[in-house]
Amino acid sequence: MSGGRFRPLAGVLAATAVALTGTRVSAIALPWYVLGTTGSAAWTGVVAFAEMVPYVLVKALTGPLVDRVGPRRISLAADVVSAVAAGAVVLLDALGALPLGALIALVVVIGAGRGPGDLAKEIMIPEAAGRAGMPLERATGLMGVTERLAQTVGPAAGGAVVGLFGALPSLGLSAVFFALGSMVVGLALPRGMGHSAPAPADKLGSGSGSGSAPEFGSGSGSESESGERVTPAPRRGAGSEEGYWRRFGEGMAFLRGEPLLLTVIAMVCVTNLLDAAFGQVLGPVWAKESGHGPVLLGLCGSVMGLTAVGGSLVAAAVAHRLPRRPVLFAAFLIAGPPRFLFLAFDLPVVAIVAVFAVGGFCGGFLNPILGAVSFERVPRHLLGRVGGLQTSLSHVGVPLGGLLAGAAVTVAGLAPVLLACGAAYVLALGLTGLRPEWREMDRLRARPATARPTADGPVSDGSSGAEGRVGVRE
Template sequence: MSDSPSRLGLVALLTASTVSSMGSRVSVVAIPWLVLVTTGSPADMGLVVGATMIPYLAASVFGTPLADRLGLRATAITADTVSTITTAVIAASPRIGLPTILAMVAISGMIRGVGDRTKHVLLRPAAETAGVPIARVTAIYDGLDNGATLVGMPVGGLLIFWFGAQGAVWVDSVSYAASALIFATLVTAGSEPKQESKPAEPYLRALRAGARQLGSDRLLLSMLAMVFFANMVNQATTTVFIPLWVSDVLHSPAALGTILGAFAAGAVVGNLVFTALAVKLTRYVVFAVCLAISGAPRLFVLGSSHNLGVVLAVTFLCGLAMSAVNPILGATLYGRVPSDLQTRVFGLVAAVAYAGFPVGGLLAGWSVSGFGLTAPILVGGVVYLAATLLPLLRYRGMSLVPAEVREEEMTEGPAKP
């Protein structure tokens, strides 16, 4: 038990992140519902999503150099504290209007765009202090996040039923407060990545340094392009294809939550398996193949089957495969990006990856309006498969050698031109 204190920081970091993620999933359900019952407008629900995601993505890029100056731990605590206040304002205002909601979710989204990146970067020093391989830690981190999704959204629905939408938002506020408290008391100041002592860079130079680092690494750019296309098609599947398939084929909204829950359940089970096998697998080939399996099969089955049981089974297996993707990308980022640039590079990676979400939703809506449901679903499956498997041809040598033999190629720095 002598190593217990060394693992306390890692456990505290994972706990704080999970607590705030759980509350956020409740808000994903509760705040749009609050907007709907307040304004009666589905379009206003879309405005709230945009008001959250646009500042989140912008801050992930432009706020990270400031986080490096302030300190990662201090930024994480500040982000959770500000989010506590913004969500409390929403929860505590009985006659709240749409402008106030938009302002609060925009502030919260902006501050979380920076705070989430700092928590991610802090994982590596916490893992090193605890003596746990970073691949295993990223698998645990992703598994806890998937678990928060699996549990948080249904709980959000129950809380709305019991206490109303604003009562449910209180849970999010309390979760951010708890996360800030855990960070302040249990994640020590020594948890920051070790960096050489040097004067702070000017803001624009710091921003450019992160962009240059990512732009020079062809392997990371290849993985990021794959994730962008995967997120684009996955968002189209979740927000357009699956709801329309459920409406057209099953004529019952009850199946919608079941299908989405099957994917999340598969991801949670897969994380348990991947956590055990993370240090034994060949990273790049597992990343590419699992990413392909996580999306294309469920699109093909949606486009060719009317059997709910088949769709649920394939969706569960897709979730199982998806569980390997984020941990491998995370471990590769930690290994290939210098510690003093990680906050900025991680922010750029998140912004590019998440940019696929709005693109996918828009393209899906337009394509279904013009060509019906089946053709866009099948085309989406083909695009997903091509975008995730074609890059294997370029890195096929790396993908065929065990991870422990080729670890240096995945961790020591950018691929040479």
Template sequence: MLGSRITFVAVPWLVLTTQDSAMLAGLAGLAEMLPYVLAGLIGGPIVDRVGPRPTAVAADTASVLAVAGIPLVAHWEGVSLSALILLIALAGALRGFGDAAKRALLPRTIAAAGLSTERGTAMYDGVCRASTLVGLPLAGVLIAAFGPAAVLLFDALSFAASAIIIGLLVRVGCADAAALAECEHQGYADALRDGFRWVRSDRLILGVMAMLFATNMFDQAFATVFVPVWVREGPHGPAALGVIGTAFGLGAVAGNILYTVVAPRLPRRLTFGVCFFIGGPAQLLALALADRVWTVLVTAAIAGALISTVNPILMAEVYRRIPTHLQGRVISVLIAVSWAGIPFGGVIGGWATDRFGLQAAALIAAVGYLAVTMSPFLFPAWRELDARPRPEAKPAMVAA
């Protein structure tokens, strides 16, 4: 994760410095993320059939070559830009396969370690947030010191380390043998359809996807449009761009540590609903209503602490509900649909800002955020967050 966060900064910078085009730098980011999402979706049945551990090791091993090849191609005279973009897309697709496998591997690892699901998913989310908090500023330092090519080689080494660690040290049980045998005789298209059928059959999972589609869209508008416009229109200076993200990250890491300790004793639905309802739109309201940096920073830190509870609760519930042998394909569908709102967030946020101004656009987004995050208190399906699902709750789908 740390290597991938660094590459998130290094790849656009490498393209910008070698091709001298901001548009091409943006295209490089799209070339990495679009295959990442698609590979995560189509890779679900492969993960369930082959197994999450060998899939993760194979994807990370191939990623070593793909990521290491990016700086070599970028500096190779006579190589076309399309070849560089294709290699970046390949690296993104391989990482999508690897991350899909690791998401399916996680609940089995948590069980083998003897942890509760809440505590295990909270620790995982804490690692994600800590890697972002450390990786993004570290990328700037490493790029300034060694250049983007060397930084990408560091990411290639991080994939090699990941493959070795998972291959040698992560020894967990497999899914039910009969279920795995049936997966092996099932066609790829049928396996992928099973993932969509399972999602359609579960009202809570449908509610989670709908909520995350909307909130990811609002979050993307905040990060890519509202914050830069707020910085440009105020006396804060460009440093405020990074400071806001750092404040949110610090709050998220602190909140995650606290939640990891107290998670088993908290009611899931109430904790999730209150923290998301308050923490989600808080930064949007701060940008719309405050013009002082310290107010926005304090709000960002508090929002980060509250939001740090959201992912662990959702992940724990998803892992509890989905049969082990279906987790690869179902989780891939869930993430692909939830992330589908991200590309629209920046476009809609930019249009609203140009049309209505920053304050009005941020307020509209905040109201939308509040409306969406009220659903855990309004719809009965969300009460299942507090219920322990019975193993026989979905016998037909388990047997599918």
């Protein structure tokens, strides 16, 4: 294979890496800047809310537009918007013209740019893999490793720059990363990327079947006599003739007929809320009140990201041989609640870092499992609209996480809120884990699918070590 075949895939992965690194840097810089200027956990939560509400809403509504305009153009424009907004924060603060209202407005713009930018990069992976002649499963595995590496580098860079130079230079670094992401997309990805005709239906391979989804007209598929799902390719040119709301409705209709995906979304939505509370408010407040500062906070995030890379690689090698349900819930229980519970007590730094390391490794198993479930069920031609809806619905609680955490810390103090969040995490996993739909997770493996699905799944928080299309929040 010629090296040119791999250029689109390498470009998507590189653009994802630098843009997500910018996001992780800003995740350290923004809360620290607000805490430093206002001294208020509540206002820190408000700023986090202002970023995540447009992120969720715009990402949900952008799916049909991405299908029509093309993910390359959307990614280019979105990263430029995020870079300009982040740079404006630095410039206005340097000029002494950044009141809190202006900061919130610019944070809204950053969130609105990040949503469609993230979605566009994610859904270019299948076409890039096809151009490279690479199996989709391997390409999505590379995407997962890329995301973990960004989660490792970003917090370390953000924490180091904040500790050495302050929050605003760190946010300036974030703007540079956003701009680099746009440049990589423009230089490495060919024009028309994302507008290729859908690939012919083929076998996904063992462990990728589904047969329980009902029909939704010509776009949702049916079952053959052997029980395999058959998803007919869309008519040539049909996507350009359909209206926006018709395409949006097709994505909604598909999800309504998928009880397992809806159950996953519901569970991940709750854990995302709690992870957002930790990342946006509880972690920064703990770092400040404990005296450890942003450097240790960034170190913990990077250690968690690094061990998550190892967990993802191990999961890619052996997860297909393991029972999905017990591994998924065991990994969630180790990756999520302990962070809250351990930080509520005055433990040695070594113990705290160890908790993040073990949690990251276990979190690395989440997205490979949840991603496989989504890929088994979502047909390729619904890529943008279903992917945008799934990730956005799983993010619904994220804007409230920081807002509620900031208010709760103001009223009750940090330690009680950390303990309550840890208990809520365990309760959420226990209650949703009793749902009967989870039994379908292991059944799907026995029935290979006829169509190759490629849409994104729900996303859970990167704080729990699982970041990507199905599982954790970005």
